Amino acid sequence: MATDKAQHGNSAEQSESKYQSSSSNGFHVSSKRPYGGVAQLVERFGRIEEARGSIPLTSTSGRKVVHFPSLYRVAAALIAVSLTLASCAASSLEKPYSGLQLDEPLPMPDPVLVDTAGQRFAMRSDTQGNVRLVYFGFTSCPDICPVHLEQLSDVLARPGMPPNVKVLFVTVDPETDTPNVIRTFLDQFSVDFIGLTGTKERLVEVQRQFSALVASASTDDEGVTNDLGHDGRVFAFAPDGLGRTQYPHPTRQTTWTRDLPILAALR
Amino acid sequence: MRFWCSTLEEPWSWNFRAYPGIWAAILLLTCSYLAFQRRAPRHHEHEKSKRRTFLAAVALLWLATDWPLGLLGASYLASAHMLQFLMYTMAVAPLLLLGVPEWMARRLVGRLRLYRLMGRCANPVVAGVLFNAVLIVTHSPWAVDNFRGTQFGSFAMDFVWLIGALVVWAPIVSPIPEHRMTSYPGRMAYLFLALGVVPAVPAGFLTFAGFPLYATYELAPRVHGLGATTDQQLAGLVMKLGGIPVVWGTIVALMYRWSEASRAESALVRDENSSISAPDRLGQSSTEPDQ
Numbered sequence: 001m002a003t004d005k006a007q008h009g010n011s012a013e014q015s016e017s018k019y020q021s022s023s024s025n026g027f028h029v030s031s032k033r034p035y036g037g038v039a040q041l042v043e044r045f046g047r048i049e050e051a052r053g054s055i056p057l058t059s060t061s062g063r064k065v066v067h068f069p070s071l072y073r074v075a076a077a078l079i080a081v082s083l084t085l086a087s088c089a090a091s092s093l094e095k096p097y098s099g100l101q102l103d104e105p106l107p108m109p110d111p112v113l114v115d116t117a118g119q120r121f122a123m124r125s126d127t128q129g130n131v132r133l134v135y136f137g138f139t140s141c142p143d144i145c146p147v148h149l150e151q152l153s154d155v156l157a158r159p160g161m162p163p164n165v166k167v168l169f170v171t172v173d174p175e176t177d178t179p180n181v182i183r184t185f186l187d188q189f190s191v192d193f194i195g196l197t198g199t200k201e202r203l204v205e206v207q208r209q210f211s212a213l214v215a216s217a218s219t220d221d222e223g224v225t226n227d228l229g230h231d232g233r234v235f236a237f238a239p240d241g242l243g244r245t246q247y248p249h250p251t252r253q254t255t256w257t258r259d260l261p262i263l264a265a266l267r
Numbered sequence: 268m269r270f271w272c273s274t275l276e277e278p279w280s281w282n283f284r285a286y287p288g289i290w291a292a293i294l295l296l297t298c299s300y301l302a303f304q305r306r307a308p309r310h311h312e313h314e315k316s317k318r319r320t321f322l323a324a325v326a327l328l329w330l331a332t333d334w335p336l337g338l339l340g341a342s343y344l345a346s347a348h349m350l351q352f353l354m355y356t357m358a359v360a361p362l363l364l365l366g367v368p369e370w371m372a373r374r375l376v377g378r379l380r381l382y383r384l385m386g387r388c389a390n391p392v393v394a395g396v397l398f399n400a401v402l403i404v405t406h407s408p409w410a411v412d413n414f415r416g417t418q419f420g421s422f423a424m425d426f427v428w429l430i431g432a433l434v435v436w437a438p439i440v441s442p443i444p445e446h447r448m449t450s451y452p453g454r455m456a457y458l459f460l461a462l463g464v465v466p467a468v469p470a471g472f473l474t475f476a477g478f479p480l481y482a483t484y485e486l487a488p489r490v491h492g493l494g495a496t497t498d499q500q501l502a503g504l505v506m507k508l509g510g511i512p513v514v515w516g517t518i519v520a521l522m523y524r525w526s527e528a529s530r531a532e533s534a535l536v537r538d539e540n541s542s543i544s545a546p547d548r549l550g551q552s553s554t555e556p557d558q
Contacts, residue, residue: 011436142278143488150489154496160479253478255549267451 020132048057096262099236099245108132108237109209113170113196116183123168123206124241125221130196131263132165133247136175136212139185144232144249146189152234153189155256162264163219164239170229172215174200210235238266272337275416276487279343281335288422289333296452298471303371314368321366328359331423341415344493345473345484345502347413352402352428354503355512356462360432363512364440372442389437389446391453397459401431406469415483433459439517451525457517467507474503 110124123134133152134255137145152167169186171177174197177185182195199207207214215230232249236259244266246258270288300321305313330336331354339347367375376382389392405424406411414420438448438457448454472480478493479485479514 143276146489147486151485154494179324250482252482252485259476 018163021072024046038196047075050201054162074083074157097245097250097259099247099259100233101245101259102243106211107245108241109242111202111206112207113198114179116155116179116186116195116197117167117239118179121194123196127194128160129267131162131238131239132164132168134168134170134210134237135205135233136170136172136210136215136231138171138215138228138230139181140173141230142227148205148232148234148251149186149189151251151253151256153193154258155191155253158257160261161257162261164264165260168196169193170196170206172203173228174198174203176193207231237264238263240266269418271418271422272332272341272417273418274342274483274487275338276488279339279391279490283335284338286333286337289337292333293325294400295323296328300325303320303373303375307368308370311368311370317366317368320362321367324359324362324366327354327362328429330555331355332437337492343484343487343490344483344527345479345499348484348510349473349502349505352406355425355428355434356432357510359485360429361436361440361513362435364433364442367442369442369444370556371466373504376443385441385443386446387436388434389441389443391438391448391457391461392498394434394438395457395465398431398435398461399465401427403469405431408482409450412483450490451528454522458498458518458521462510466510470503470506472503473506475501482525 051119088218102223108124110122112120115121119206123132135145137148139145145240147173149167149169156165156167166215167190169182173183177197179195179197182197186195197203204214212231212235213229217228234247234251236245236247237243245263247255269284269286270291272286272289300318304314304318331351336351340351341348366493376385381472388397405414405427410424414424437446441447448457459465476499479499481499484498487495
């Protein structure tokens with residue numbers, strides 16, 4: 001479970017590193033004074049402003065005088081805030097997908113695996129003209145695999161959804177997930193979902209081709225094998241064969257409903 | 268170990284989980300009540316039915332808050348969340364109020380200097396608006412997704428539910444008589460509006476929403492294969508239909524009491540009239556011979 005969570009979506013790590021870098025940009029205050037940094041900052045800021053004459057910290061009578069910021073400052077602040085909001089809105093309008101957008105579109109690999117009927121199945125060639133949603137998981141996954149598949153099943157059953165969407169479920173646990181087991185598992189969600197398997201080595205190779213994190217079982221200190229960790233992303237490829245977005249766990253139904261018609265139109 | 272039920276990211280299992288914070292809260296409530304009851308004034312020592320009612324309310328509160336329903340509601344199922352709310356509102360709160368004797372309520376309110384505040388909150392308009400504000404805010408996707416994620420937030424939500432439910436029932440069953448509404452039709456109309464009509468609006472949203480509203484339940488590991496949309500529709504039905512037996516049962520009981528009271532009143536008036544008219548008749552008959 002621990003590995004499962006650690007590998008699900010790298011967005012958390014990215015955001016964490018972003019926060020770290022922004023915090024490292026903070027300016028430093030010499031610690032000559034015995035009291036804390038905030039107090040020093042307040043005092044320092046006060047002195048600068050006092051020197052400029054805009055904020056008198058104390059009046060001649062010794063009582064604190066608080067001046068309201070001038071109207072110009074308020075107006076400038078409002079303009080700055082509205083500009084920021086407008087730029088945010090513009091950037092969100094520019095973004096065509098709600099999922100994680102790739103910098104460069106990636107062509108879909110075309111590995112050949114075995115479907116649940118025991119037939120050879122080429123992931124790209126046999127799904128021409130469709131949106132392909134590729135997901136690497138396993139049937140005994142206790143949390144995110146059923147959630148992703150349930151979400152997709154719910155979304156694809158909605159009116160107005162494009163009919164040319166294929167969900168390709170590739171097992172990462174071929175020893176347990178026989179074609180029959182995969183079929184039974186997928187039928188809980190949709191009979192149209194395509195289940196694929198292969199040899200262990202072949203499946204590792206396929207995961208690498210899709211730039212997915214290769215699934216691995218974690219073992220604890222006593223050598224006991226725990227849950228299987230795997231990539232939690234759904235790799236989306238438009239009918240033109242290019243992958244522009246990915247959908248990590250958790251992805252809400254509203255995201256899918258917005259993006260799938262856009263992807264389906266890219267021929 | 269967690270002290271209060273909150274969102275978990277692991278799959279649901281029927282393995283027991285202990286929440287010591289909930290046990291402590293339940294124990295505190297029970298012990299305070301029993302300790303208070305020991306200091307009952309004379310002629311009030313034997314209020315067994317009140318004690319039973321209060322303990323039943325506490326048991327229901329425990330059932331609604333603790334594992335498994337508490338955890339299911341905090342983490343996995345919108346329908347369980349709604350069932351919890353329904354238990355708080357329709358069972359726990361009225362039973363708690365019915366289980367508190369008048370002397371205890373007066374003593375408690377006096378000690379905490381809450382008499383005026385409670386009086387204001389027991390105003391039907393204030394109570395109805397407060398309860399429905401709590402209902403709408405605590406069932407908004409923002410509140411559920413943010414508050415249920417932490418133990419303290421989850422505790423705060425449960426606490427606010429209980430307070431809101433106590434407030435909404437106060438005009439009907441407050442232990443302090445002057446805080447109760449006196450008119451039967453007024454009480455019935457209040458119950459219908461505050462607990463019947465307004466909650467149907469968010470229930471309708473849940474039942475007929477195109478998408479799962481709460482990320483908490485939409486993205487939670489499935490419980491016995493129950494889908495997020497079906498679960499949300501179930502939650503809407505629980506909210507819409509679950510309260511009907513209690514609200515309408517209470518309205519029917521009030522109507523019956525009203526008719527009984529009217530009957531008793533008219534009987535009293537008849538008796539009074541007959542007792543007044545008897546001497547009159549005697550008086551009339553006594554004068555008749557003179558005419």
